[in-house]
Amino acid sequence: MHYSLDFSAPLAYWPELLAGAWTTLALSLSATVFGFLLGVFCALTKTGHSVWLARVASAYVELIRNTPLLVQIFIVYFGLSSLGLQVGAFTAATIALVVNVGAYTSEIVRAGIDSIPRGQMEAAECMALSRWQTLRHVVLPPAIERVYPALTSQYVLLMLASSICSQISAEELTAVANRIQSDTFRSVETYLIVAGAYLLMSLVMRAIFWLIAMVAFPRLRRLGTPL
Structure with a gap:
C-alpha cells in the first residue's frame, strides 16, 4: 500500500x-513558576523543625508522585466542578500541573539542601544569622545551583506532559492537532508537525533556562556550562 505525505492540508491550519x-x-511557564515556589516551600517544610508540617509535605509528595498525572487532572477538573467552582479547562490544567510538578520539585530541591555541608549552616548560626537569612544566603542559592540541571529537565518534561491536558479540552497544541487531523484525515502529517513543534519548544525552554542560569549563578557563568 502506497502512502504519500502531504503536509499542505494540516499546514493550512x-x-x-x-x-x-x-x-x-x-x-x-505558569506551572513552572508556581510549581517551583510550591516545591521549594515543601522542601523547606520537610527539612524544617516542625514534625507535623514535614509529615503533611511528605504525604503530599508521595501521593502525587505515585498517582498518574491524567487522574490528577480529572480530579481537579471534575472535582472543582462538583464543589460548585466553575473553572475553565486552562485554569484546571494549570492547577493540576502545579500540584504535580511541585511534588517533583520538592524532592529535587530537598536533595540539593541535603547536599549542603552542615558546617556551612553552623557557621551561619555562629554569625547570628536568622533561619530565614541562613536559608536565603547560605542554603538555597548553592542548593538550587547544584540541582538546576535536574530542575530544567523536569520542567521540560512538564511541558511535554502538558499534552495530556487535551483530555479535558484545554486548547493546547495536542488538542488542536487532534481537531485538525479529524478534519483533514492527515494524521501522520499533523502529528509530525506537532512533534517538530514540541521539539522546538523544548529547545526554546532550555535556552530560557540557560539564560536564567547565566544570570543567577555566577560560578556556572564562569564555567559556561549551566545545564
Whole structure:
C-alpha cells in the first residue's frame, strides 16, 4: 500500500497550531513558576523543625508522585466542578500541573539542601544569622545551583506532559492537532508537525533556562556550562 505525505492540508491550519503552541508555553511557564515556589516551600517544610508540617509535605509528595498525572487532572477538573467552582479547562490544567510538578520539585530541591555541608549552616548560626537569612544566603542559592540541571529537565518534561491536558479540552497544541487531523484525515502529517513543534519548544525552554542560569549563578557563568 502506497502512502504519500502531504503536509499542505494540516499546514493550512497554521494559525490554530500557533495558538495551540502559545497556549502550551503559557500553561507550562505558569506551572513552572508556581510549581517551583510550591516545591521549594515543601522542601523547606520537610527539612524544617516542625514534625507535623514535614509529615503533611511528605504525604503530599508521595501521593502525587505515585498517582498518574491524567487522574490528577480529572480530579481537579471534575472535582472543582462538583464543589460548585466553575473553572475553565486552562485554569484546571494549570492547577493540576502545579500540584504535580511541585511534588517533583520538592524532592529535587530537598536533595540539593541535603547536599549542603552542615558546617556551612553552623557557621551561619555562629554569625547570628536568622533561619530565614541562613536559608536565603547560605542554603538555597548553592542548593538550587547544584540541582538546576535536574530542575530544567523536569520542567521540560512538564511541558511535554502538558499534552495530556487535551483530555479535558484545554486548547493546547495536542488538542488542536487532534481537531485538525479529524478534519483533514492527515494524521501522520499533523502529528509530525506537532512533534517538530514540541521539539522546538523544548529547545526554546532550555535556552530560557540557560539564560536564567547565566544570570543567577555566577560560578556556572564562569564555567559556561549551566545545564
